[in-house]
Amino acid sequence: MTMREPLCLEIGGDGWCTAWAAQWPGAHISRPAEAAAVGAMPREIAAYISWLRHFGEEVPQPRRIGVEVTERLVYRARLHHGRTRAFFAIDRSALTLREVRQHLRWLEHSRRTLFALVEGLPPEALLWGTPQLRGRRPGKGGGGWTIWHYLRHIAGVEKWYVSQLWEGLPRLPRSDSPLQRLALTRSQVLEVLRHPRREDLARSTRSSGEMWTLRKVLRRLLYHERY
Structure with missing residues (x-):
């Protein structure tokens, strides 16, 4: 079985390209050039499907994967270091409750994968490399980041x-533990997203200089933890 997967591309003024698998939220890859990003996506999608199947998701396992660029957005801003702002045509389509539940399951798989990587580490390992940065903002582009900083960043x-869609969320308890911050934030996120109102499924708004829908929020949540 061969699957032909649609790709959405986001290309920056620096030439960097992030390719997104339109039908697999969370499957993406960033490369210094468009051709490199597109060329790497079949393997990325295959790995993503295998990862989902590992967690019991009933998704097809194709023998071959082809890709086709269906949307291409170009920006003057640089896209290196994970910068992204794209609002694709697919982001405009309203979600179904079934899709929301699917996205939330995939988020749980992502969190389990992350915790499996870090839960067994001793506390000092989280700050290995630049312990003097604890409690401070590292340099731009991830310079000087420790595991501790990355985990706090994911939570924040x-x-x-x-x-971006729900203003005025309650402040969370302060915690110096990045794992606890991740748990607190995820609990709040799930409280909001588990029972969206019907109008939330199709609502769009402009915030922080970008257009947002629930589909885009969930796509970015899945993307960011895996980036």
Whole structure:
């Protein structure tokens, strides 16, 4: 069986390209050039499907994967270091409740994967490399980041994504533990997203200089933890 997968491309003024698998939220790849990103996507999609099947998702396992660019957005801004702002045509389509539940399951698989990587590490390992940076903002582009910084960043951005559609989210308890911050943030995110109102499924808004829908919020949540 051969699958032909549609790709959405986001290309920056620096030439960097992020390719997104339109039918597999969370499957993406960033490369210094468009051809490199497109060329790497069949393997990325195959790995993503295998990862989903590992967690019991009933998705087809194709023998071969082809790709086809269906949308291409070009920006003057640089896209290196994970920068992204695209609002694709697919982001405009309203979600179904079934799709929301699917996205949330995939988010849980992503969190389990992350925790499997870090839960067994001793506390000092989270700050290995540049312990003097604890409690401070590392340099641009990830320079000086430790595991501790990355985990806190994931937690903070997760709440930020959801706040683009839901303003005034309650402040969370302060915690110096990045794993606890991840748990607190995810609990709040799930509280908001598990029972969306019908109008939330199709609502769009402009915030922080970008257009947002629930589909885009969930796509970015899945993307960011895997980036």
